[in-house]
Amino acid sequence: MIDDMAISSILHVLLLSLCFRYSSSSSSTLSSGFSLSVEKPEDVLISPNGTFTAGFHVIGENAYVLAIWFTRLPQSSPNSNVVWIASRDQPVNGKRSSLSLLRAGNLILSDAGQKNVWSSNTNSSWPTRLALNDNGNLVLYELHSEETNILWQSFDFPTDTLLPGQQLKNDTQLVAARSDTNVSSGFYKLFFDDSNVLRLLYHRLDVSSVYWPAPWMLSFEAGRSTENSSRLAVLDSLGSFISTDNFKFTTSDYEISTQRRLKIDPDGSLRVYSLQKNNQWYVSWQAIADACHVHGICGVNSMCKYDPSHGRKCSCLPGYRIKNHSDWSYGCEPKFEFSCGQNFLKLPGVEFYGNDYVYKLNISFKNCKNLCLHDCECRLFQYTFGEDMGQFRCYIKRILINGHNSPSFRGTTYLRLPQTNEGSFLEEEESARDDGDVCFVKFEGASQNVSSFVKFLLWFSVAVGVLEVLCISLIWCSLIRPKKSSDSNPQVYNFLSPFRFRKFTYSELKQATKGFKEEIGRGAGGIVYKGVLSDQRVAAIKKLNGDNTGGGKQEEGEFMAEVSIIGRLNHMNLIEMWGYCAEGKQRLLVYEYMEKGSLAENLRSNTLDWTKRYNIALGTARVLAYLHEECLEWILHCDIKPHNILLDSNYEPKVADFGLSKLKNRNDQNTQSFSMIRGTRGYMAPEWVFNLPITSKVDVYSYGIVILEMITGRSPMMMGNQSDEGEEAQHVRLVTWVREKKKNNNKTTSEEVSSWVKQIIDPALISEFEVEKQKIETLANVALRCVKEDKDERPTMSQVVEMLQSQEDDYAAELIMAA
Structure with missing residues (x-):
């Protein structure tokens, strides 16, 4: 009988132990003396709120790690939701591996029941417990009678992730x-x-x-x-x-x-x-922001190129081939035997940062090249001119890493390649985008088997080409040679590029503006002056404020790189930038001059009829659609307002000052994430105020405000009056006022629709309402859609163009029918 009772007691204890063990594996805690098994998917710890899970995570075939991850979230990759790993460089077997909390207070990860690959290295004479908290912290603590003492916690040993509060x-x-x-x-x-x-x-x-x-x-x-x-x-x-x-x-x-x-x-x-x-x-x-600024991202003997619309692209240097087609960090290897060859391939616009074996100042190009030639381990040399010190610089490199295409790099890179029989060769460049797919691009090269007759034709063609170039140059110089100035000092001209975009000196622009005397506009970004350039073109020259200039070498390089991007944009409704100046702390932008001034000035003077206003709205919409969708995706204006919409002699609109927020405060990382407010009060979308994600819809909202201002002739933060408010004058939002006018119109007939629109239009142009009624109604409805509080309810600028263009097409059809 005693034996039966003993056996019954033992079985009861074992049953309780198994139940306790099972319950602990499905809860948020693990008590001392128990373990989690890799072979049991249910052996996990789940935080009380269900957000996090801790347990064994599979990382490969029969390979597991002890990890913490977000529970039940979609995965872009197998490890995208993992936030912590115990032993990332030593995974364990999928059989007989376990995590055990010993009674002595030590937490141990065992591989296949044989060896310990990781431990918390703790001990305690008190009972212990392992718990997964709601914040994702895995905590091992002692169970004292009066207090809880933390022995170990995952927050103290992060892997690649910090959670809030960690x-x-x-x-x-x-x-x-x-x-x-x-x-x-x-x-x-x-x-x-x-x-x-x-x-x-x-x-x-x-x-x-x-x-x-x-x-x-x-x-x-x-x-x-x-x-x-x-x-x-x-x-x-x-x-x-x-x-x-x-x-x-x-x-x-x-x-x-x-x-x-x-x-x-x-x-x-x-x-x-x-x-x-x-x-x-x-x-x-x-x-x-620029993925190519990360060192080593494409490995050795490679180049990195970054485009905001396409991402990062890695490519091997000429004469090199990729080592690992699935991993660019291995870089590229030469397809030739290194020797003291004397061939150099010019790589304009390519910079290799760091790892300089020799660095020389105030040196000639020939001496820089000789330094590389006399060093058989020299793989490349860079020759640049530093404007800050006014000296030429020479960089000799034996390790080729951190290479990237850099628009702001003011120098040239020369890659050392072996001498071939004919002095030329056919090379392949291996390149890949971020997805790792490899493609092959042929470099042009001469064939090694060329007949004497072909060589004669080649040299004869070169000679004829040189003569043609000389003749054209002589004619061109005779036509455009500048006249001498009244003083005896010769003028130095920097002729325009084919895109009419160039760098000006500060003295040139000071002379063009006669000492910055004639001010034609100003704003938060700077003051705009009228000037006449050396080629007699009338220009608008904007001198940026000190807060927006930056003065360091990096700021200057990035300023010029981005300005060059703006200079290459081309749209009939985008103001043309002719050049810039970046000297010391001086930053100036040179634009074409707009004879009719800004939209703001014309609205104040009532010089625009409804046809002109509609055309301005349509042209502005077209250029914003171009910037948002047809150009680089990150170009947002962030400050659409009448002051930044300029009018030429035919009242065609041209948007100015777009994207200049990206030229300011480049050292402030928040600028890149648009976490700082941009724009002008009254025109800013709600996203700026409430720190919501910034998209192209902020420009759509500002555009809607501008359209309402064109229709009503009132400013965004207008002054109310007794007829509008029934009480003393107060500030009223233009959007609210227009919405109220429409809301009070309860009928749906076209006459009543016209009635509420008629109530909001500029009184100075009420006589034109009946003739231009359809256009005004279209503008009003489009504007109200653009100023929706929820950005997802606003149309894109291309949709706005379609709505306005359809009205134009209908109007043209009516004229044809009437004729």
Whole structure:
């Protein structure tokens, strides 16, 4: 009987143990003496609110890691929702591996029941428990009678992700994964350096370099402080990040309640991801706009090219081939044997940053080239002119890394290649976009088997071509040679490029404006002066304010790079930029001069009839559609208002000052994420005020306000009067006033529709209403759609063009029928 009772008691205890073990694996805690098995998918810990799960995560065939991930979210890649891994570089077997919490207080990850690959290295004489909290923190703590003591927590050992409330400290760092499918440690890390500054580092066994903040900038130039040695950084739940080195930012969706995470991605960029309502992640902030500024992103012996509309593209240097078609970080290898050859291939616009074996100042091109020729390990040399010091610079490089196409690079790169029999060869360049697909592009080269007759024809053609060029040059110079000035000093001319876009000197523009005397406009960005250029063209010259100029070398380079992009844009309703000036702290923009001034001036003087106003609305819509959808996708105006819509002699509209917010404060990373307010009060979309994501719809809203102002003749923040408000004058929003007029019109007949539209139009033009009624009604309805509070309810600018153009087509058809 006793034996039966004993056996019954033992079975009862075993049953309770199994039940307890099962319950612990499906709850948020694991008690000491129990474990999670890799072979049981149900052996997981789930946070009390269900947001996070901890357990074994599969990363490959029969390969698992102990991880924490967001529960039940769609995955763009197998590891896209993982936020923490215990031992990323040593996965465990899919059989007999386990996570055990020993009674001695140590948490151990075992591989196939044989060896321990990871441990919390803790011990305790008290009972312990492992818990997954709602914030994603996995915590091991002691169960005291009076207090709870934390022995270990995952927040103290981040991998590549910081969750809101999780601190990055002086002894921790974020290390990117090797790739989207390989969770092992990659080449990029976020950490506090010895000077207490938060930095991004590219690190491999053979090379290491900091690439953010910009390595050529001093800490204070990048807005960082080295004084605070506490070294802490944290992202809060509202989307605000703050670091003890004075680096701060807010996400584009700041203060919106959602899940967020700060992650250093395999491509080396630091981003904040926010969860949308459809459970998809989107980037709400990123540290680096140009992916090619990340060091080592394409590996050695390669070039990187970045286009905002197409992303990053890697390509091998001529004479080199890709090492690994699925991973560009391996770079390229030569297809030839290195020798002390004397062939150099010119690579204009290509820069290799860092890793200079020799750096020389004030040196001739010939001597720079000889330095490379006399060093058999020299693979490349760069020759540049530094305007800041007024000296030529020579860079000799043995390691070819961080190569990229840079519009702002003021120099030329010369790649050393082997000597071939005929002095020329046929090379292939291997290139790929971000998706890793490889294509082959042929470089033009001469055949090695060329007959003497063909060579004779070739040289004869070259000789004839040279003579033609000389003749054309002589005729051209005789036609455009400038006349001598009244003084004895010869004038130095910088002739226009084929696109009529050039760099001016400050003295040229000062002379053109007669010392900046005739002011024709001003705004928050700067003052506009009228000037006459040396070729007698009348120009509008805008002198940017000091806050918008920047003075460093990098600011100047980026200013000129972006201005050159603007200079290449071409649209009949976009004001033509003729050039710029960037000297010291001076930043000036040179535009074509608009005879009729701005739309704001013409609205005040009542010089525009309804036909002109409609054409201005249509032309403005067309150029905004071009900027938003037909051009580079990131070009937003951000300040559409009558002052920035200029009119030529035929009253054709030309939009000015577009995109200049991107030329300001380039060191401020918030500028890139549009977390700072842009625009003018009264014309700004609600997204700016409520820190919502900024899209092209902000321009649509501003455009709608401009149309309402053209129809009513009233400013966006107009003054009410007794007839409108029934009380003393007060500020009233134009949008609200127009909506009220339409709301009070309850009937639906066309006459009544005309009635409410007639009540809002500019009184000075009421006599034209009956003739232009259809156009005015169309404008009014389009404007009200554009100023919807919800950006998703607003049309795109191409849709606006279609609506206005259809009205124009109907009007033209009526005229034809009447004729």
